[in-house]
Amino acid sequence: MLxxxxxxVLLAIPMxxxxxxxxxxxxxxxxxxxITSYAALVANRGGVASQQLLDVLRSRYGLxxxxxxxxxxxxxxxxxxxxxxxxxxSDTPVRDLIRQRLPLTLILNFLAFLFAVGIAIxxxxxxxxxxxxxxxxxxxxxxxxxxSVPGFLxxxxxxxxxVFYFDSTYIGSLxxxxxxxxxxxxxxxxxxxxxxxxxxxxxxxxxxxxxMRIVRGNMLDILNQQYIQTARAxxxxxxxxxxxxxxxxxxxxxxxxxxxxxxxILATEMLVSIVLNLRTIGPLFYQALIAQDMYLAGTILxxxxxxxxxxxxxxxxxxxxxxxxxxxx
Amino acid sequence: MILMKxxxxxKDLSKTLRSKNEEEYKILTPVQLMYRKFINHRVxxxxxxxxxxxxxxxxxxxxxxxxDMTKPQSAYLxxxxxxxxxxxxxxxxxxxxxxxxxxGERDLKTLRYIYxxxxxxxxxxxxxxxxxxxxxxxxxKSDIHFFGVKEGGLFLFGTDQRGRDLLSRIIFGGRxxxxxxxxxxLIIVFLGSFIGTVSGYYGGWVDNGIQxxxxxxxxxxxxxxxxxxxxxxxxxxxxxYVYLGIVIILGLIGWTGxxxxxxxxxxxxxxxxxxxxxxxxxxxxxxxxxxxxxxxISSHIIVTATLTxxxxxxxxxxxxxxxxxxxxxxxxxxxxxxxxxxVQVLKYYPWLLTPALxxxxxxxxxxxxxxxxxxxxDPYSK
Numbered sequence: 183m184l185x186x187x188x189x190x191v192l193l194a195i196p197m198x199x200x201x202x203x204x205x206x207x208x209x210x211x212x213x214x215x216x217i218t219s220y221a222a223l224v225a226n227r228g229g230v231a232s233q234q235l236l237d238v239l240r241s242r243y244g245l246x247x248x249x250x251x252x253x254x255x256x257x258x259x260x261x262x263x264x265x266x267x268x269x270x271x272s273d274t275p276v277r278d279l280i281r282q283r284l285p286l287t288l289i290l291n292f293l294a295f296l297f298a299v300g301i302a303i304x305x306x307x308x309x310x311x312x313x314x315x316x317x318x319x320x321x322x323x324x325x326x327x328x329x330s331v332p333g334f335l336x337x338x339x340x341x342x343x344x345v346f347y348f349d350s351t352y353i354g355s356l357x358x359x360x361x362x363x364x365x366x367x368x369x370x371x372x373x374x375x376x377x378x379x380x381x382x383x384x385x386x387x388x389x390x391x392x393x394m395r396i397v398r399g400n401m402l403d404i405l406n407q408q409y410i411q412t413a414r415a416x417x418x419x420x421x422x423x424x425x426x427x428x429x430x431x432x433x434x435x436x437x438x439x440x441x442x443x444x445x446x447i448l449a450t451e452m453l454v455s456i457v458l459n460l461r462t463i464g465p466l467f468y469q470a471l472i473a474q475d476m477y478l479a480g481t482i483l484x485x486x487x488x489x490x491x492x493x494x495x496x497x498x499x500x501x502x503x504x505x506x507x508x509x510x511x
Numbered sequence: 512m513i514l515m516k517x518x519x520x521x522k523d524l525s526k527t528l529r530s531k532n533e534e535e536y537k538i539l540t541p542v543q544l545m546y547r548k549f550i551n552h553r554v555x556x557x558x559x560x561x562x563x564x565x566x567x568x569x570x571x572x573x574x575x576x577x578x579d580m581t582k583p584q585s586a587y588l589x590x591x592x593x594x595x596x597x598x599x600x601x602x603x604x605x606x607x608x609x610x611x612x613x614x615g616e617r618d619l620k621t622l623r624y625i626y627x628x629x630x631x632x633x634x635x636x637x638x639x640x641x642x643x644x645x646x647x648x649x650x651x652k653s654d655i656h657f658f659g660v661k662e663g664g665l666f667l668f669g670t671d672q673r674g675r676d677l678l679s680r681i682i683f684g685g686r687x688x689x690x691x692x693x694x695x696x697l698i699i700v701f702l703g704s705f706i707g708t709v710s711g712y713y714g715g716w717v718d719n720g721i722q723x724x725x726x727x728x729x730x731x732x733x734x735x736x737x738x739x740x741x742x743x744x745x746x747x748x749x750x751x752y753v754y755l756g757i758v759i760i761l762g763l764i765g766w767t768g769x770x771x772x773x774x775x776x777x778x779x780x781x782x783x784x785x786x787x788x789x790x791x792x793x794x795x796x797x798x799x800x801x802x803x804x805x806x807x808i809s810s811h812i813i814v815t816a817t818l819t820x821x822x823x824x825x826x827x828x829x830x831x832x833x834x835x836x837x838x839x840x841x842x843x844x845x846x847x848x849x850x851x852x853x854v855q856v857l858k859y860y861p862w863l864l865t866p867a868l869x870x871x872x873x874x875x876x877x878x879x880x881x882x883x884x885x886x887x888x889d890p891y892s893k
Binding site for chain 1: 726727729730731732733734735736738739740742743745746821825828829832833834835848851852854857858861864867870871874875878879882
């Protein structure tokens with residue numbers, strides 16, 4: 183098991199290097215060099231970027247030098263935690279920006295994932311055991327709607343409802359106004375928890391619907407297997423047949439599909455957070471793109487990808503642990 | 512290809528049977544079988560009809576839209592939707608629907624425009640009325656619209672803050688949103704089936720390399736990649752080029768799912784006798800691809816493509832909604848929603864949320880249709 187984990191970790195490294203090259207290519211895509219357009223941007227706002235600062239930035243990113251030098255200068259600080267400088271956001275170090283926003287990003291995505299899977303499995307099992315009943319059709323129909331309503335529209339809907347029914351001017355914080363800049367306290371945590379469900383539902387709904395349909399399909403297949411018949415024939419309770427014999431197998435494909443889910447959930451989370459203006463990495467990425475700060479955007483893209491690779495890795499290890507049929511070598 | 516052969520075989524068989532004057536057999540061709548199975552999916556049939564209507568509407572947008580989508584009507588700034596009536600205020604029934612004439616005035620308390628109804632003036636709704644002039648497809652000049660009023664204004668979904676009819680803008684916006692879905696998928700079908708076939712047919716390191724590359728692309732959230740690429744389009748680009756750019760970006764990133772599907776299917780039929788026969792008789796790789804492999808999996812390609820269209824539509828909507836996609840003077844459903852990102856706008860003009868319904872409707876219909884097609888794809892299973 184340990185060697186398996188070690189090998190997976192080692193395999194992830196070339197993956198990350200390739201991803202960093204893709205992200206770097208995206209950074210280099212817009213025509214012209216960034217520092218020049220940055221100077222123009224500052225001039226537009228009525229300020230003057232000092233020549234000294236521009237020179238520092240030029241040499242920091244190796245502009246004007248061959249592409250591989252520029253790539254090297256960009257990537258070399260990453261292992262040490264030096265992610266560069268966010269030029270569009272008053273030259274804040276990118277590391278600080280990401281550190282501020284990472285916890286909430288992780289919390290939201292993790293909870294949305296739990297929500298998606300946690301709601302989907304019971305519903306899927308119910309749907310499969312009540313095949314072709316009214317409730318089954320109804321739930322399947324709901325799942326279709328869940329897949330078809332994108333997260334950012336749900337987020338808009340959340341704003342809509344909160345504006346019209348709660349008459350609050352939803353400023354998209356996860357805190358009530360009086361708690362926004364308050365220090366952490368028990369009341370603030372409660373307030374935070376009260377605001378969480380709406381975005382979690384918006385982020386997780388599409389995933390829930392997808393997962394539910396997969397669980398239902400798998401359960402239907404498995405319930406026709408002979409070993410289920412055997413389990414019933416030897417007099418096990420139906421409940422035990424379902425949970426121990428059928429569900430155990432039916433959820434393995436879910437775990438192995440985590441690699442597909444995580445990017446989807448993260449993508450939805452980014453859009454929802456942009457609409458609701460939550461303090462996660464998504465809106466930061468969006469700001470960077472709007473300001474055409476491609477260095478910041480590319481760096482965030484890489485950070486996100488590394489997060490996803492880590493998530494995948496954990497999922498693979500979880501699968502190896504939960505499914506004895508997986509071979510380690 | 513194989514479908515056509517089966518089709519012909521079935522027809523021949525039923526002809527010989529009939530000519531032998533035996534009992535009246537009915538032999539169904541595969542397409543007939545698929546059709547029979549498909550029409551049993553009621554929801555999918557309804558979805559298909561809705562989609563046909565939507566696509567007809569955007570094809571002849573100039574005719575179906577009651578107004579010119581760019582024409583601001585200063586008398587109707589941010590007017591709420593009209594209510595179509597059959598009964599007037601005295602309770603009398605009119606068989607021709609009508610709306611009450613409305614004139615805008617400022618609410619002296621909130622300083623916003625309000626549109627009180629004038630219960631004495633009824634504007635009846637006619638079909639094929641003359642209105643704004645248009646030039647459809649560049650050669651049909653006309654001013655006849657599908658429906659409208661002869662005097663006053665008819666705004667079924669209200670107007671935006673510049674007094675442009677929202678229904679007209681939705682119909683024209685659909686032209687962008689729905690066509691991007693369609694063209695993007697064409698690119699995806701082309702790239703995905705080609706790369707997938709190469710990967711499955713050659714196997715070995717080619718397959719390995721392509722699959723690893725697909726995995727790599729799939730690690731980055733698709734929407735983030737779309738956003739990043741869309742943001743690199745130069746800001747001053749004319750809107751038609753932006754449209755093309757968005758289509759290409761959506762297509763270039765979205766082919767991975769189809770390629771995987773195609774690869775799997777190619778792997779399954781690669782070792783069939785007919786592929787060997789083609790190889791032995793010296794057919795070129797190109798011929799094997801386009802005559803033997805791809806036609807055999809065309810039904811799977813169609814299904815996956817159908818299920819990819821909604822992803823394209825959602826992608827475009829999200830990009831335009833965030834201001835990274837379609838640029839004015841063009842519009843799309845996502846771009847129309849862009850204005851409700853301000854809470855104040857949403858609060859005072861909630862009808863501007865209507866384009867969202869169209870996004871959901873079209874995506875839902877494509878999903879229903881694709882799901883039924885997937886079920887239908889193999890006509891011989893029960």
